[in-house]
Amino acid sequence: MGSKLISSLFRLILLGFLTFFVFFSDWMKVKFNYPYNEVFDNVYIRIARGCLLILVVVELVRMYYYGIVKNKKAPRLLSNLVTLALPVVLLLVFLEIAFMFVAQSHEGGLTLASHIWFERYWPPMTPEGYRDSEKIDTAGKQKVLVVGDSFTAGHGIKSAEDRYGNVLADKLGKDKYVVYNLGLSGLDTKEEYKRLETFPVKPDILILQYFPNDIEKAARDNGLTLEGFEPYTDLPKPVQTLFVRSYLLNFIYWQLPHGKASSYLSYVRTAYTKPEIINAHLNDLNQIMAYARLHNAKMYLVLFPFSHNLEKTTEYTQPVVDFFQKNNVPVLKVADLVRNIDPDDRIVGRNDAHASALVNRRVGEALFQLVASGGKTKGAGAAPLASSK
Structure with a gap:
């Protein structure tokens, strides 16, 4: 024994x-x-x-x-x-x-469960790192580039086919159009411009997706920073590493709220009201417009809101909306499309406030109508494009 x-x-x-x-x-x-x-x-x-x-x-x-x-x-x-x-x-x-x-999407991709989610649902990916399939048989087709951050990439959306860019592609018809998804989590306006410049395909139609946090880089460059929450620092030091590495403890930890949303809203409000910040940000956005003009591409803006605070989004981002509209760039305000959707149904999950498949479907259909009319509103008399569906 x-x-x-x-x-x-x-x-x-x-x-x-x-x-x-x-x-x-x-x-x-x-x-x-x-x-x-x-x-x-x-x-x-x-x-x-x-x-x-x-x-x-x-x-x-x-x-x-x-x-x-x-x-x-x-x-x-x-x-x-x-x-x-x-x-x-x-x-x-x-x-x-x-x-x-156990897979669970999470706002910032911080959790072990979110890493499992990404492995399970994110592929396929292109060599450039985009969540998209390789495009073949593109000769003679109109090139549509959809550039943006995690909302365009489809963070929290299990099937890439449910993203607004894919919905648009289906509506446009794959016999005449090819849609490239250049969405990447964490991109800001400057990085989106760099991605456009280096992407080998040049657009006939350029769609820029915008979210209020796109102003953060301009804010940092002009001295406005936000001291965000550092994960696990609210735990005793001896157990922090266990919560970082244990799948069970990590999952439990991230089911609880951490950090304050109110402080971020205050930060964003300040960023949009400081002239030096908003002017620098508009200059960055102007580079993307100049890129579209250079390649003679029709440009559209898709503005995603804070899902649980549509009014704040409308208030903060008005300078951006005005800027694009003055430059004849049609703006699709997602907030107007989702007001009648329950706030919990606008998002992919309790720990992830990215747009749900339902919201993406509405955005894709509305974007198709906007593109079909050449950027004109309903009743403008524009002839619609033919849909493959």
Whole structure:
């Protein structure tokens, strides 16, 4: 019996080291390298972690059996404590393994569950890193470039076909038009312009998606910053790393609110009302308009709002709307399309305020009508484009 305990202890030490290695590899300056490892959580690595935890549990049960159940000399107090503790440990381990396969989109892609979500739903991707398929048979077709941030990329949308850009593509008809999605999470106006410049395809139609946080870069350049919430700093330091690495604890942590939305709204209001910031931002937007003029492309603006505060979005972004309208760029205000949708149905999930598939559908259909009319409003007498549907 003693030899069996010793052998189990030896195996447990080895398994413990391997388990520590796959969960804390960065402490040893080891990095698992696979495509998009900063965003995707590789399923095979998770399977390996789960298998190691199961093996650890097997050895713990084996030690309990030979050390407590079969050992008549085991102290009663120790036997009772271990008997009570073992089921709790087993439950936590199996919950940890279960949550290794729970996917949930999250606002900033900060969580382990969101990394699982990205791996499961984000592909396919182009060599440039866009969530889009490679385009073939494009000769003689009108080129439509849809550029924007996570709203264009479809953050939180499980199927790329439900994004407004894909809805537009279906409506336009793939026999005459080819739509390129240049959406990338985190892009600001300057980065969107750089992406347009370097993209090899030049547009016949250019659609720029706008969100109120696009002004942040201009705000930072002009000295206005926001001290945001640092994840996990509201936890005691000794347990922070556990909540960073444990799938179970990480999921629980991010179900609770962190940070204050009101402070961000105040920051945005200040940014849009400071002349030096808004003027710099409009100059950045003007570069994109100049790009459209250079390539003789018809341009449209799609303005997404703060999903739970449509009025604030309308108030803050009015200078941007006025700027584009004065330059004859049609503006599609998404806020006007979603007022009759319940606020909870406008978003993809409780931890992710990106536009839902329902909102994307409405935006895609409304954008098609806007493009079909050449940017004219209803009743302007413009002949609509033919739809493939």
